[in-house]
Amino acid sequence: xKSLHLWNRRDFIAKPTVWLAAxxxxxxxxxxxxxxxxxxxxAPHPEAGGKPICRTLGKTGITLPIVSMGVMNADxxxxxxxxxxxxxxxxxSAAHYQEGRNEEMVGSMIKEMSVRDQVIISTKVLRxxxxxxxxxxxxxxxxxxxxxxxxxxxxxxxxxxxxxxDYVDIFYxxxxxxxxxxxxxxxxxxxxxxKKEGKARFIGVSSHRPEMAxxxxxxxxxxxxxxxxxxYTMANxxxxxxxxxxxxxxxxxxxxxxxxxxxxxxxxxxxxxxxPPASQxxxxxxxxxxxxxxxxxxxxxxxxxIDQDFPVAFNLAYTPEEREFLSAKNVIAxxxxxxxxxxxxxxxxxxVDIPTLMRSHMYAVQYSNRDLxxxxxxxxxxxxxxxxxxSCGACKGTCRNYVNIGTKIAQLKALKxxxxx
Amino acid sequence: xxxxxxxxxxxxxxxVPVAFTQQMQLAPMPSAVRERLSGLxxxxxxxxxxxxxxxAFYGSSNLYQYMDGAADTFxxxxxxxxFHQDFKVGPVELTVDIFDMGTLENAFxxxxxxxxxxxxxxxxxxxGYRDEGILNFFQDRYYVKLAGFGAGVDPAVRQFAQAxxxxxxxxxxxxxxxxxxxxxxxxPRTEKYLAKDPLGHPFLSPAxxxxxxxxxxxxxxxxxxxxxxxxxxxxxxxLEDHFRHTGHWNPASEFGRGAARGSNSFEGSLVAAVSGxxxxxxxxxxxxxxxxxxxxxxxxx
Numbered sequence: 001x002k003s004l005h006l007w008n009r010r011d012f013i014a015k016p017t018v019w020l021a022a023x024x025x026x027x028x029x030x031x032x033x034x035x036x037x038x039x040x041x042x043a044p045h046p047e048a049g050g051k052p053i054c055r056t057l058g059k060t061g062i063t064l065p066i067v068s069m070g071v072m073n074a075d076x077x078x079x080x081x082x083x084x085x086x087x088x089x090x091x092x093s094a095a096h097y098q099e100g101r102n103e104e105m106v107g108s109m110i111k112e113m114s115v116r117d118q119v120i121i122s123t124k125v126l127r128x129x130x131x132x133x134x135x136x137x138x139x140x141x142x143x144x145x146x147x148x149x150x151x152x153x154x155x156x157x158x159x160x161x162x163x164x165x166d167y168v169d170i171f172y173x174x175x176x177x178x179x180x181x182x183x184x185x186x187x188x189x190x191x192x193x194x195k196k197e198g199k200a201r202f203i204g205v206s207s208h209r210p211e212m213a214x215x216x217x218x219x220x221x222x223x224x225x226x227x228x229x230x231x232y233t234m235a236n237x238x239x240x241x242x243x244x245x246x247x248x249x250x251x252x253x254x255x256x257x258x259x260x261x262x263x264x265x266x267x268x269x270x271x272x273x274x275x276p277p278a279s280q281x282x283x284x285x286x287x288x289x290x291x292x293x294x295x296x297x298x299x300x301x302x303x304x305x306i307d308q309d310f311p312v313a314f315n316l317a318y319t320p321e322e323r324e325f326l327s328a329k330n331v332i333a334x335x336x337x338x339x340x341x342x343x344x345x346x347x348x349x350x351x352v353d354i355p356t357l358m359r360s361h362m363y364a365v366q367y368s369n370r371d372l373x374x375x376x377x378x379x380x381x382x383x384x385x386x387x388x389x390x391s392c393g394a395c396k397g398t399c400r401n402y403v404n405i406g407t408k409i410a411q412l413k414a415l416k417x418x419x420x421x
Numbered sequence: 422x423x424x425x426x427x428x429x430x431x432x433x434x435x436x437v438p439v440a441f442t443q444q445m446q447l448a449p450m451p452s453a454v455r456e457r458l459s460g461l462x463x464x465x466x467x468x469x470x471x472x473x474x475x476x477a478f479y480g481s482s483n484l485y486q487y488m489d490g491a492a493d494t495f496x497x498x499x500x501x502x503x504f505h506q507d508f509k510v511g512p513v514e515l516t517v518d519i520f521d522m523g524t525l526e527n528a529f530x531x532x533x534x535x536x537x538x539x540x541x542x543x544x545x546x547x548x549g550y551r552d553e554g555i556l557n558f559f560q561d562r563y564y565v566k567l568a569g570f571g572a573g574v575d576p577a578v579r580q581f582a583q584a585x586x587x588x589x590x591x592x593x594x595x596x597x598x599x600x601x602x603x604x605x606x607x608x609p610r611t612e613k614y615l616a617k618d619p620l621g622h623p624f625l626s627p628a629x630x631x632x633x634x635x636x637x638x639x640x641x642x643x644x645x646x647x648x649x650x651x652x653x654x655x656x657x658x659x660l661e662d663h664f665r666h667t668g669h670w671n672p673a674s675e676f677g678r679g680a681a682r683g684s685n686s687f688e689g690s691l692v693a694a695v696s697g698x699x700x701x702x703x704x705x706x707x708x709x710x711x712x713x714x715x716x717x718x719x720x721x722x
Contacts, residue, residue, distance in 0.1 A: 303667075304623075
């Protein structure tokens with residue numbers, strides 16, 4: 001059989017950009033490899049009759065296998081059936097996935113299998129006027145709370161129709177990337193009303209900004225669940241890990257998304273060599289070894305992805321290949337992630353503010369954000385910026401995180417006409 | 422943790438990086454591509470509209486910045502570049518997204534991946550559909566999506582779409598390969614081009630498919646396009662391996678020479694046969710479908 005995920009290194013780096021770097025940063029600690037779990041049983045294959053590790057979703061009382069299914073990109077109904085057969089019990093969709101057809105597929109498969117009471121179905125609705133991409137606040141139309149509420153209620157009803165269901169188990173205020181999104185009065189009114197009516201058993205937010213979302217939801221005390229991006233890139237983010245624990249202690253259910261891919265930039269497009277399947281399961285295990293995280297929702301577009309990921313629910317112990325992968329220096333080097341440790345400051349005879357320049361580089365090259373790069377570059381103290389670097393190469397090889405400082409500064413210099421103040 | 426690290430972390434953790442700044446493409450986007458895409462919006466823009474900002478350009482590697490996880494599907498269809506610009510026409514605010522998919526096939530594939538036969542179709546581009554404040558169409562190598570709001574949004578969206586379609590030009594044809602799919606009993610607007618993972622199997626890509634009403638239910642006829650007869654046979658063997666592992670695989674000679682039927686608990690039943698350098702697959706074949714299948718195979722010779 002061919003290797004399961006046929007990602008090459010380029011694909012991989014394009015998605016979870018910096019996660020690998022953290023493995024070195026953390027020096028093989030328990031943070032690096034995730035929290036030790038109490039449950040590391042032998043690993044029966046799902047079809048061998050074993051039972052997956054299950055966890056309870058905060059105060060909801062819902063108990064789920066730790067590996068679920070994000071249906072977002074799936075357009076083959078058999079993927080849902082196969083997932084259910086193997087033991088997956090949570091299926092996550094959204095009103096706008098495939099313009100509603102994703103919900104239709106979920107609904108028809110659940111109905112066909114007659115398993116509504118056996119599964120946990122979640123869906124999500126975007127706030128009115130939400131569009132892809134950046135939009136300055138003054139460009140966005142201000143919707144009144146009443147309009148927002150009406151929008152949520154209307155779209156939710158259409159979701160129920162597409163799902164052919166009377167209720168969903170979790171209904172999310174979708175893509176909340178600010179505190180204001182989470183605290184939206186209209187959204188809160190709609191979601192709490194639907195919960196009261198029993199049409200949404202529990203309510204939550206989905207967000208790509210996990211720490212912000214976890215803290216805001218914990219503070220508000222209204223939502224039951226947070227669905228958020230959590231992956232290995234965050235291994236060194238103590239703030240996030242603390243927010244996860246604090247939210248969990250308050251009874252907030254936490255579901256992880258983008259555990260293996262998505263939402264990250266590529267620092268280096270040159271790498272092409274194939275990645276091992278262990279990269280996928282290692283990443284998934286790292287997330288799930290945090291016991292405050294109830295389940296993860298990897299997306300499947302192939303049967304072999306299900307066969308690869310779901311066995312993780314039976315055994316969170318790393319294989320030697322996974323452990324090796326998480327520690328691989330060559331992969332770390334490609335990630336080229338500046339941890340902002342500041343060690344390099346003392347290595348530069350001219351006192352260049354290397355960490356800030358590395359941050360400028362990240363914004364300019366990895367995030368293609370000219371404004372933020374310019375802003376960051378402007379914050380460098382006079383005499384310690386790009387002009388102070390003489391390209392002497394003294395910094396070469398001194399970064400403990402394998403960042404090629406000289407190359408990045410050279411790239412910044414080339415970009416200077418675009419980002420200099 | 423100091424402020425800088427917080428900023429860094431917030432961006433790393435965000436699928437859609439900070440919303441308070443405008444995203445611009447600094448990664449190499451050839452100026453010829455920028456000019457070609459910018460040239461698809463008439464200058465001055467239609468309806469005396471005003472651009473709200475300079476256009477932003479995205480490539481495959483940073484499309485996540487614009488649309489987060491939705492980028493996956495565009496990447497599956499090998500997106501080359503995205504042109505994004507906001508306009509204002511009186512009270513109407515309008516967003517124009519022009520996706521350069523590189524080929525007609527990929528543009529059609531991406532369009533069809535988001536299309537439902539139930540939509541309200543419009544004669545713009547090769548094919549398009551509309552909803553309130555939304556109009557999407559494909560033409561040539563481009564998939565164009567327009568969205569707006571405000572009083573009078575629909576006429577504005579339509580006029581913008583027409584203007585862009587005229588700039589794209591070309592013959593507005595569908596991918597020629599679709600003609601290999603039988604027309605009889607084909608359900609309108611169910612054709613797809615699948616660049617990745619047809620039926621959940623990577624070894625079947627690329628493939629074309631459509632839904633057929635052959636009996637009371639619906640069936641999918643798929644043509645998996647091999648590079649050679651040997652490649653098509655290899656795809657058949659992979660399918661056989663899969664079904665022998667997960668269910669059953671038996672000869673189905675009534676469907677033609679070398680045809681076989683595969684079934685398992687989660688994919689149901691399908692019939693497959695090699696025809697030239699194609700692998701023809703009928704998913705959910707009704708009992709009376711052998712003639713249909715043989716005729717479809719003959720079209721591929």
